[in-house]
Amino acid sequence: MAKPKVFVTRIIRDAGLTLVNDFCDAEVWQGDLPPSREVMLEKVRGVDGLLCLLTDRIDGELLDAAGSQLKVVSNHAVGFDNVVVPDATARRIPVGNTPGILTDATADFTFALLMSAARRVPEAERYLRAGKWKTWGPSILLGADFVNKTLGLVGFGRIGRAVAKRAAGFDMRVIYYDRDSAPEHGATPVDSLDQLLRESDFVSLHTPLNDSTRHMVNADFLGKMKSNAILVNTSRGPVVDQDALYQALKSNQIFAAALDVTDPEPLPMDSPLLTLENCVIAPHIASASEKTRDDMARLAANNLIAGLKGERLPHCVNPDVYNPK
Numbered sequence: 001m002a003k004p005k006v007f008v009t010r011i012i013r014d015a016g017l018t019l020v021n022d023f024c025d026a027e028v029w030q031g032d033l034p035p036s037r038e039v040m041l042e043k044v045r046g047v048d049g050l051l052c053l054l055t056d057r058i059d060g061e062l063l064d065a066a067g068s069q070l071k072v073v074s075n076h077a078v079g080f081d082n083v084v085v086p087d088a089t090a091r092r093i094p095v096g097n098t099p100g101i102l103t104d105a106t107a108d109f110t111f112a113l114l115m116s117a118a119r120r121v122p123e124a125e126r127y128l129r130a131g132k133w134k135t136w137g138p139s140i141l142l143g144a145d146f147v148n149k150t151l152g153l154v155g156f157g158r159i160g161r162a163v164a165k166r167a168a169g170f171d172m173r174v175i176y177y178d179r180d181s182a183p184e185h186g187a188t189p190v191d192s193l194d195q196l197l198r199e200s201d202f203v204s205l206h207t208p209l210n211d212s213t214r215h216m217v218n219a220d221f222l223g224k225m226k227s228n229a230i231l232v233n234t235s236r237g238p239v240v241d242q243d244a245l246y247q248a249l250k251s252n253q254i255f256a257a258a259l260d261v262t263d264p265e266p267l268p269m270d271s272p273l274l275t276l277e278n279c280v281i282a283p284h285i286a287s288a289s290e291k292t293r294d295d296m297a298r299l300a301a302n303n304l305i306a307g308l309k310g311e312r313l314p315h316c317v318n319p320d321v322y323n324p325k
Contacts, residue, residue, distance in 0.1 A: 172202075
């Protein structure tokens with residue numbers, strides 16, 4: 001019996017790729033950069049399954065190009081804003097994602113960014129490498145404290161809760177704005193986003209990207225933060241209006257920002273954000289630990305294979321496909 005035909009849009013970790021290759025007739029895109037739209041439209045023709053990354057836009061046009069035999073789309077990510085889910089649902093195609101697995105790694109990295117920005121670690125290293133370190137001084141590169149400060153979390157899902165758990169070790173007061181989540185780890189809900197911004201010394205974003213959160217962090221949002229506050233974003237780049245953020249940082253309206261995600265990705269080298277000492281930027285690596293990426297690859301492969309077998313996906317973002325009205 002012939003193996004199901006699938007297209008994998010990038011080389012993933014062997015923990016998942018081996019599973020895919022064993023079960024499927026898989027074509028794996030070998031480039032470091034994602035396939036172009038034209039290539040994607042060609043490569044998906046006739047496939048039974050698609051394993052994609054957050055860099056790949058999956059919409060009705062692409063699903064139709066694949067053909068009616070397409071059984072499953074497995075997204076190698078927690079977020080799925082790259083997939084037009086209603087288009088998949090309308091075609092009765094389940095879409096998988098990889099939640100839970102990267103919670104701890106992302107929460108750890110959120111704190112790494114928060115501490116790097118607060119204690120000016122990247123700036124200090126540049127200071128040293130530039131030969132500016134002449135002696136110890138009582139006022140050199142002063143940063144922000146953590147103990148007894150307030151951490152405000154915008155969104156209180158898995159990652160937000162894990163960040164709150166870590167904040168307890170610093171004796172931080174943790175507040176959050178999320179109407180759908182009950183308190184955990186000593187965190188306290190607030191009634192409004194304005195209250196969170198008014199009270200927080202650190203603001204960390206843990207919200208999905210959708211129409212209501214795109215450019216949520218704008219000039220008005222930043223203007224309501226404390227002047228000594230630090231913004232951290234490990235969610236999605238377009239949640240932040242980067243032009244507004246640049247102005248707020250350049251004018252010292254807020255103390256600093258730390259970003260793991262940008263808009264676009266990669267961030268162009270002529271971005272004005274790269275000229276600022278008080279902006280820490282990482283290349284979308286919050287989940288980049290070996291175990292986490294192995295687990296993500298394995299779950300993405302299991303979602304793919306389940307869909308090819310006609311079984312329910314271990315993690316499906318559009319479960320309505322199993323109970324059509």
